[in-house]
Amino acid sequence: MTAFRYDRTPIPEESKEERVGGFGEILEPYRREEAITEARRCLQCAMPFCVQACPITQDCRGYISLIAQERFDDAARLTLRENPLATVLCKTCYHYCEEDCVMGGRGAPIAIRHLKRAALEHGRSDLAYVARPSNGDRIAIIGGGPAGLMAAWDLALRGYSVTVFEAAPYLGGQIESIPKYHLNGTELAYDLARFRNLDVKFELGRRAGGDLVPERLLQDGYSAVLIAVGASSPRHLGIPGEELPGVFYALPFLIALNTGPTGLIGRNDRQIVVIGGGDVALDAARSARRIARDGSVLLVYRKGREAMPAGTEEVEGGEIEGVRFLFERTPVRIEGAGHVERIVVAATRVGPPDARGRPTVAIVPGSEETIPCDTVVIAAGEVADIGSLPAELDFKVSSHGWPEGRKADWMTDVDGVFATGGKSIVYAMGAGSRVAQAIDAYVAAKRGRPATPRPDPFGGAQPPSLPSGYGGPTWQL
Ligand SMILES: Cc1cc2nc3c(=O)[nH]c(=O)nc-3n(C[C@H](O)[C@H](O)[C@H](O)COP(=O)(O)OP(=O)(O)OC[C@H]3O[C@@H](n4cnc5c(N)ncnc54)[C@H](O)[C@@H]3O)c2cc1C
Numbered sequence: 001m002t003a004f005r006y007d008r009t010p011i012p013e014e015s016k017e018e019r020v021g022g023f024g025e026i027l028e029p030y031r032r033e034e035a036i037t038e039a040r041r042c043l044q045c046a047m048p049f050c051v052q053a054c055p056i057t058q059d060c061r062g063y064i065s066l067i068a069q070e071r072f073d074d075a076a077r078l079t080l081r082e083n084p085l086a087t088v089l090c091k092t093c094y095h096y097c098e099e100d101c102v103m104g105g106r107g108a109p110i111a112i113r114h115l116k117r118a119a120l121e122h123g124r125s126d127l128a129y130v131a132r133p134s135n136g137d138r139i140a141i142i143g144g145g146p147a148g149l150m151a152a153w154d155l156a157l158r159g160y161s162v163t164v165f166e167a168a169p170y171l172g173g174q175i176e177s178i179p180k181y182h183l184n185g186t187e188l189a190y191d192l193a194r195f196r197n198l199d200v201k202f203e204l205g206r207r208a209g210g211d212l213v214p215e216r217l218l219q220d221g222y223s224a225v226l227i228a229v230g231a232s233s234p235r236h237l238g239i240p241g242e243e244l245p246g247v248f249y250a251l252p253f254l255i256a257l258n259t260g261p262t263g264l265i266g267r268n269d270r271q272i273v274v275i276g277g278g279d280v281a282l283d284a285a286r287s288a289r290r291i292a293r294d295g296s297v298l299l300v301y302r303k304g305r306e307a308m309p310a311g312t313e314e315v316e317g318g319e320i321e322g323v324r325f326l327f328e329r330t331p332v333r334i335e336g337a338g339h340v341e342r343i344v345v346a347a348t349r350v351g352p353p354d355a356r357g358r359p360t361v362a363i364v365p366g367s368e369e370t371i372p373c374d375t376v377v378i379a380a381g382e383v384a385d386i387g388s389l390p391a392e393l394d395f396k397v398s399s400h401g402w403p404e405g406r407k408a409d410w411m412t413d414v415d416g417v418f419a420t421g422g423k424s425i426v427y428a429m430g431a432g433s434r435v436a437q438a439i440d441a442y443v444a445a446k447r448g449r450p451a452t453p454r455p456d457p458f459g460g461a462q463p464p465s466l467p468s469g470y471g472g473p474t475w476q477l
Pocket residue numbers: 092093094142143144145146147148165166167168171172173174175177178179182206207208228229230231232251254279280283385386388402420421422423424425426428
């Protein structure tokens with residue numbers, strides 16, 4: 001009888017000292033033999049819960065099986081079949097698959113995300129997707145983040161000519177703000193190189209507004225328009241002192257660290273205070289820890305640790321790296337003469353439920369305390385920048401801030417204009433894939449031709465089928 005191996009093959013990683021000394025990648029790849037050992041722990045379940053938990057239905061059971069057979073080239077190809085941003089995702093995905101892996105209940109789940117990296121790094125991943133003959137229809141996509149890129153890939157594979165209009169001078173959306181200790185910054189370009197034979201044009205520096213509005217694009221002959229602008233404008237706290245020099249918002253703070261010299265941002269002679277409890281707040285705090293001149297970073301969150309929306313990996317990473325936490329405190333004002341010198345916070349307690357029945361947070365009277373600091377980074381969430389888009393689109397704004405079409409297929413109130421986004425990279429890609437399918441169905445119906453399944457992206461005769469035993473998705477967009 002084969003003995004189960006319940007423990008995960010350890011993932012090599014930097015020591016604490018190496019981590020806070022710079023922005024080098026924390027996780028190192030598995031060596032070939034380590035990947036094979038880890039892949040051979042997989043039970044190859046008849047019902048693949050891991051695949052069902054993945055928003056892009058990545059056949060992870062399949063690539064794990066190929067790695068176990070030492071077939072790394074085939075594993076890379078299978079990975080890239082459903083996942084055009086796999087090089088990014090193999091380092092950043094929140095690995096929903098691992099939460100549902102049956103081995104999790106017996107020990108540690110299979111390292112599905114890290115095995116994806118092994119497939120791509122030990123197998124041949126510099127492939128090119130294959131273009132299909134043009135169907136004569138053009139699609140405009142506004143926003144070049146994961147949702148827009150996935151939709152562009154999917155539609156181009158089906159024979160559409162796609163143009164992506166992106167406001168920023170780069171593609172990737174919020175991927176560009178992910179710290180370099182997770183993603184070294186080369187991964188997206190490596191993934192997009194596989195698009196080289198597809199009919200996808202990227203127009204950078206093109207913000208929606210003026211001539212670039214859906215109605216005008218439809219008049220110009222595009223058959224449909226997708227709005228995939230995400231939520232990338234910082235949410236403000238609305239407290240006194242927020243405008244002082246030394247106050248930053250997390251997204252521009254992280255982008256500045258990724259694109260500029262990793263030197264000082266603000267004065268950083270004293271401690272840096274980060275406000276927030278989500279993954280972005282943890283990214284900001286862990287990055288601040290790497291640049292703080294006196295090394296001191298305090299994260300202030302209005303609820304308790306158990307209520308933090310950030311993933312366990314991020315919170316534990318912050319603890320290992322020396323970020324300090326102050327729970328059940330909320331910022332009241334930021335003070336200083338011409339620059340941040342301190343922040344005043346107050347204690348919180350659970351308040352009465354709001355209109356939707358969710359618990360609110362109330363300030364405990366007389367509980368104010370002053371924290372000396374010279375830099376404050378606010379990570380209070382993001383909202384979409386949709387002021388330049390026409391009001392008649394009548395978006396529904398998701399709880400995470402991105403605009404969506406109100407109809408079941410994400411169409412807005414304007415015929416032929418769709419909108420979507422996602423709470424993580426792979427969720428945004430899942431949304432991009434589903435909206436691409438809806439756009440294809442819409443355009444095909446107008447032209448009187450059948451909608452087409454996504455073909456094999458490497459030019460095979462048969463479209464890829466779902467893995468055997470797949471029973472339906474266990475996630476919701
Ligand atoms: C700091 C940080 C770290 C993160 N880390 C992770 C992680 O490790 N793993 C993970 O899975 N997820 C992570 N996320 C979340 C993930 O990046 C997002 O969920 C995902 O990028 C959303 O994709 P999207 O395409 O819907 O929107 P976005 O990524 O926001 O892309 C939207 C694009 O539209 C463009 N745009 C906006 N307005 C306009 C306009 N008016 N005209 C033209 N273009 C416009 C934007 O410039 C952007 O390029 C992180 C997010 C942040 C901020």
